[in-house]
Amino acid sequence: MSGTSEAAELYSTIEESARLLNVACSRETVWPILSAFGDAFAHPGAVVAFRVATALRHVGELDCRFTTHPDERDPYAFARSNGLTPETEHPIGTLLSDVQKRCSVDSYGIDFGAVGGFKKIYAFFRPDDLQEASRFADLPTMPRSLGENGEFFARHGLDDRVGVLGFDYPSRTVNVYFNDVPAECFASSTIRSTLREIGMAEPSERMLKLGEQAFGLYVTLGWDSPRIERICYAAAATDLTTLPVPVEPEIETFVKSVPYGGEDRKFVYGVALTPHGEYYKLESHYKWKPGAMDFI
Numbered sequence: 605m606s607g608t609s610e611a612a613e614l615y616s617t618i619e620e621s622a623r624l625l626n627v628a629c630s631r632e633t634v635w636p637i638l639s640a641f642g643d644a645f646a647h648p649g650a651v652v653a654f655r656v657a658t659a660l661r662h663v664g665e666l667d668c669r670f671t672t673h674p675d676e677r678d679p680y681a682f683a684r685s686n687g688l689t690p691e692t693e694h695p696i697g698t699l700l701s702d703v704q705k706r707c708s709v710d711s712y713g714i715d716f717g718a719v720g721g722f723k724k725i726y727a728f729f730r731p732d733d734l735q736e737a738s739r740f741a742d743l744p745t746m747p748r749s750l751g752e753n754g755e756f757f758a759r760h761g762l763d764d765r766v767g768v769l770g771f772d773y774p775s776r777t778v779n780v781y782f783n784d785v786p787a788e789c790f791a792s793s794t795i796r797s798t799l800r801e802i803g804m805a806e807p808s809e810r811m812l813k814l815g816e817q818a819f820g821l822y823v824t825l826g827w828d829s830p831r832i833e834r835i836c837y838a839a840a841a842t843d844l845t846t847l848p849v850p851v852e853p854e855i856e857t858f859v860k861s862v863p864y865g866g867e868d869r870k871f872v873y874g875v876a877l878t879p880h881g882e883y884y885k886l887e888s889h890y891k892w893k894p895g896a897m898d899f900i
Contacts, residue, residue, distance in 0.1 A: 610645035611638040614652065617863060617890070618668055621654065622718045624861035627666045629718040637716050640686040644672035644714075651713075651892045653872075656858045657885035666862075667723070669715040669887075678704075679712045679725050680771075688722040689773050695745035695827060696776050702743045703727060703769060707735055713770075720774065727769045734783060735766040747778055752830040753802075753823075760798065761786040770822075777833065781822040790818050790837070802832045804877040811875045811882055813848040814839055838874040847873060855886045865891045 713726030767783030
């Protein structure tokens, strides 16, 4: 299979990075994913990134995500057939295929953990073909919270700005990523009122400073509640010292431990807010090209 050598190189990078971060990494968990999607790494437009987060549930994990461009292969069916994720009767098991029937998907992304294994699939839409959140709200497999919050999305100018949908199979949640977000959404006063409206924790001054530099945001939805479970604001940088906030010690360790390709390094630094507080995450691009869609 084309891309086998690239997959092997990436596995060695993950293994070494995990060691430096004191994260458990076994070949039995990681290699089957890289091997199954090996052709993705040979694609000239491939994007590969690593991520860590400060939330307790993310401690001891190193996440990796990569793009895979459309072919005749359905990425979720392919993952199941290769034993990467189990069959499920939960609606999330058919949601991606329902989305594919409703609109054209430009490319896909795969997310996995060095410890947790296969986790997510991302469906990317073309930048000139952003989708309307309301277009997906009536899908029987979609969390009802998408429709329940339709007025909220429309009022903030987000309804027609959906650039990516992310399907988290172990957590049984859906992420809705908004691109070309109106600048007003990142003003401190708007962030405060937005978080208050959807029942999130009061933001710290640090969060507000980072939010003012954000380029995009996303919300996390589940099937058990009509409410938005989490909202995340993300800022991009090639030098972390240019960010308006300091980074955590564990994130500094991550930056020193994972390599990057090309002459310039690129980071996406995000702050996620829940009803119980906030946490931070950093994505470091290992392989990317200008103009490629960012993960958040």
